[in-house]
Amino acid sequence: MTSTAGAEASIALLGQPNSGKSTLFNALTGARQRVGNWPGKTVEKKEGYYTRAGVHYHVADLPGTYSLSANSEEEIITRDHIASGGADVVCILADSSQLSRSLFMLADYAGIRCPAVLLLNLMDVAEKQGKQVDAAELEKRLGIPVVPFVAADLRQYEPFHEAVERALKQKTLIDTGSLTAKYRALEGQVYEQVLALLPAEGLGRYSADWIAAKLLEGDQAVQAAVEEQLSAEKKHELRTFLSQVSNGALETAGAKFQWVDELLDGVLVQSGKKAALSRFDRLATHRRWGKPLAILIILLGLIASFFPAAPIMLAGGMIPQLGAPIGAALSAIGAPQLLIDLMSQVVLNTLYFAVAMIGFVFGVNLVFGFLEEIGYMARVSYVFDGTMTRLGLQGKAVMPLVVSFGCTIGGAAGTRVIDSWAQRVLTIALAWVVPCAATWAIVPVIASLFFGAWAPLVIVAIFVVAGLHMLVTAKVFGSRLIRDEDRAGLIMELPPYHRPRWGALLRSILVRTWDILSRALRIIFIVSLVFWLVTYSAGGSPDGSLLYRFGRAIEPVTMFFGLTWQTFLAYISSMVSKEAALGVLGSLYLGAGSIFSSTLGGSGPQMATGLSEALLASLSAPAALAFIFAVTFNAPCLMAITSTYQETRSLKWTLRILAYYFATSLLLAAIVYHVAGLFL
Amino acid sequence: MYARLLRLLKDGRARLPEDLSRELGISPETLRAYMAYLAERGMLARIRWRNDALGQGCSSCLSCRGCPAWEDAENDPVLWEMRNSTTDRGNS
Numbered sequence A: 001m002t003s004t005a006g007a008e009a010s011i012a013l014l015g016q017p018n019s020g021k022s023t024l025f026n027a028l029t030g031a032r033q034r035v036g037n038w039p040g041k042t043v044e045k046k047e048g049y050y051t052r053a054g055v056h057y058h059v060a061d062l063p064g065t066y067s068l069s070a071n072s073e074e075e076i077i078t079r080d081h082i083a084s085g086g087a088d089v090v091c092i093l094a095d096s097s098q099l100s101r102s103l104f105m106l107a108d109y110a111g112i113r114c115p116a117v118l119l120l121n122l123m124d125v126a127e128k129q130g131k132q133v134d135a136a137e138l139e140k141r142l143g144i145p146v147v148p149f150v151a152a153d154l155r156q157y158e159p160f161h162e163a164v165e166r167a168l169k170q171k172t173l174i175d176t177g178s179l180t181a182k183y184r185a186l187e188g189q190v191y192e193q194v195l196a197l198l199p200a201e202g203l204g205r206y207s208a209d210w211i212a213a214k215l216l217e218g219d220q221a222v223q224a225a226v227e228e229q230l231s232a233e234k235k236h237e238l239r240t241f242l243s244q245v246s247n248g249a250l251e252t253a254g255a256k257f258q259w260v261d262e263l264l265d266g267v268l269v270q271s272g273k274k275a276a277l278s279r280f281d282r283l284a285t286h287r288r289w290g291k292p293l294a295i296l297i298i299l300l301g302l303i304a305s306f307f308p309a310a311p312i313m314l315a316g317g318m319i320p321q322l323g324a325p326i327g328a329a330l331s332a333i334g335a336p337q338l339l340i341d342l343m344s345q346v347v348l349n350t351l352y353f354a355v356a357m358i359g360f361v362f363g364v365n366l367v368f369g370f371l372e373e374i375g376y377m378a379r380v381s382y383v384f385d386g387t388m389t390r391l392g393l394q395g396k397a398v399m400p401l402v403v404s405f406g407c408t409i410g411g412a413a414g415t416r417v418i419d420s421w422a423q424r425v426l427t428i429a430l431a432w433v434v435p436c437a438a439t440w441a442i443v444p445v446i447a448s449l450f451f452g453a454w455a456p457l458v459i460v461a462i463f464v465v466a467g468l469h470m471l472v473t474a475k476v477f478g479s480r481l482i483r484d485e486d487r488a489g490l491i492m493e494l495p496p497y498h499r500p501r502w503g504a505l506l507r508s509i510l511v512r513t514w515d516i517l518s519r520a521l522r523i524i525f526i527v528s529l530v531f532w533l534v535t536y537s538a539g540g541s542p543d544g545s546l547l548y549r550f551g552r553a554i555e556p557v558t559m560f561f562g563l564t565w566q567t568f569l570a571y572i573s574s575m576v577s578k579e580a581a582l583g584v585l586g587s588l589y590l591g592a593g594s595i596f597s598s599t600l601g602g603s604g605p606q607m608a609t610g611l612s613e614a615l616l617a618s619l620s621a622p623a624a625l626a627f628i629f630a631v632t633f634n635a636p637c638l639m640a641i642t643s644t645y646q647e648t649r650s651l652k653w654t655l656r657i658l659a660y661y662f663a664t665s666l667l668l669a670a671i672v673y674h675v676a677g678l679f680l
Numbered sequence B: 001m002y003a004r005l006l007r008l009l010k011d012g013r014a015r016l017p018e019d020l021s022r023e024l025g026i027s028p029e030t031l032r033a034y035m036a037y038l039a040e041r042g043m044l045a046r047i048r049w050r051n052d053a054l055g056q057g058c059s060s061c062l063s064c065r066g067c068p069a070w071e072d073a074e075n076d077p078v079l080w081e082m083r084n085s086t087t088d089r090g091n092s
Ligand SMILES: Nc1nc2c(ncn2[C@@H]2O[C@H](COP(=O)(O)OP(=O)(O)OP(=O)(O)O)[C@@H](O)[C@H]2O)c(=O)[nH]1
Pocket: A015, A016, A017, A018, A019, A020, A021, A022, A023, A024, A063, A064, A065, A121, A122, A123, A124, A125, A149, A150, A151, A152, A153
């Protein structure tokens, strides 16, 4: 086969899947094509021909493969076809919209001594992406014709035909100088050592350079072919050497990608990046400033959620006032006293808490939902990754911890992506520190009640303490759990920032708010009811009830931690569920007050406004603060404890973590109580 | 480049592709291409962790509806984790 006029020439189309080979093949050959199988193979063979300027061109559409290794039948067919002289020129198609990936085939081809043309196909798609390719410069660097191309556009075929003719005439081969330089730079000089064992002239169309790379990759077929040419001694030497090479394929692939990178440097230009956003992102992901920025944004977000919450909370304060009219109406229709008391003390009490928290639940969800939606929370995970490492955790642990802001159970389940059991236990132990959505629902209610406009400061304090808590907890558990394990490397790809889809965001926030609220309503109602019944059935005086006597008995001890017996019981119940604490608190304080006032012959209005006043009257500010910290840093809830057991499969470690949190939350309460007592 | 990549990632710190590409002296696009190559060969595992971890549901919780932990996974970072290998040569 020659390329002289009147004669014939063979073209082979080579490229990765979807690079447009079939499109080009069909455009060239039209109806003049034949589909069969490659000899002895099940792989489809498409052949055809076209004539141009008196030359009869045979075209073979080679199977789409990612490389020319011997990984699959298709790859072997492809390179055998080229090596056996089946083509006079090989047209290598690359997808211009992803050149870095696509040119890997070119790199794998480089070193095969058969003239080639590079077609930068799908140029239209690349241009739409804002990519521009300097084909002339690339041609200079490669030494073969390079054609910007749109296979689907028949009007653009002239440069293609010219390039094929040029390649045939000039026998253009890829200049492999800079590629072999990359191979030579491989660690341990493996490339040069293999090369030294090979026949310098290569093997047929395969140059020695190409063969050396393939041998490093562990290519059995090439090795067998080469060994046929070697003496027994050299063969042994080659085998021994190759058996010592590790990660050869990954290393040579790395060299090929580096070569492609060098080829494209200055050749491929991408325009239209969003500058302002990327400047913000540099700050958001900055080693030093990213973290303070994240803390600031989250804190400001939490504080900002007080604004919509405050008026709603105030409105919630009116609810207990409804007790009087409702009580009057009920007694007017002759309802039993039990029902009237149940209404005014349990139902309204529950409603009050629910309404008081609704604004904040909505606010917090809005803030976090928004940050998540625009893609910022992913940055938060990234900037805290280093902290994870310092805590002895894997980078992957950051996501379960972020999720724990929503729900500790989710955080515990999220550790499933961590392979090491010890790492999982430690991550779960730390996830318990992170205040969950329920905490953010109840803490602000109490904080606002006691500290008014200063309530946001309580949130800041919780944040600071949570940070310190994590450090200590990681030390306590880490020293027992984590041995110096092999650290797995992690690459974190961040989602691009995008505009929030407000509709979807609001819908999910409303569903979530409703879910948290309805759960809180149910729990507070049930807990209130149970506690109310326990004290109510004791008859007129609360002092007589077993619970009250028990409470009085333990109070001298609990007060050391700044907890009255009522807040202590509420704290204990928060281990079952955070919301339950509000129910217990409400029924114990309001229940006592109202029963007390009713035994004294008090009337409706007094007991109606009772709850917040009863709380304010019975708890000092340091005691309220102690309660807030005790509940916040207590075990998250019963379900989280169960979840911890299920995820760790260790009762011992679950109980250890539980005991640790019980002890540390009480200790924290004691510290907060006594320190706050000095100032408040 | 593979050995260098392993060494860089050995410190356990998560890296952004942009940072890593700078450290390796290649463009982010080339790094992505190399990452895809490594992933195809099982040397790099892609973790869409919320789907991978929570896709099966949370052990003691039965309802994902309104769950405050469940967000749209498309806003999550994608984590790529190196899988340790000693050799990939078939003839070793
Ligand atoms: N916009 C555009 N689309 C193209 C171009 N070339 C091919 N396509 C389209 O890209 C898709 C893949 O093209 P094919 O020709 O089937 O690719 P292939 O290399 O034969 O793929 P395999 O058969 O998998 O090896 C098809 O939908 C083509 O229509 C081009 O230059 N521009």
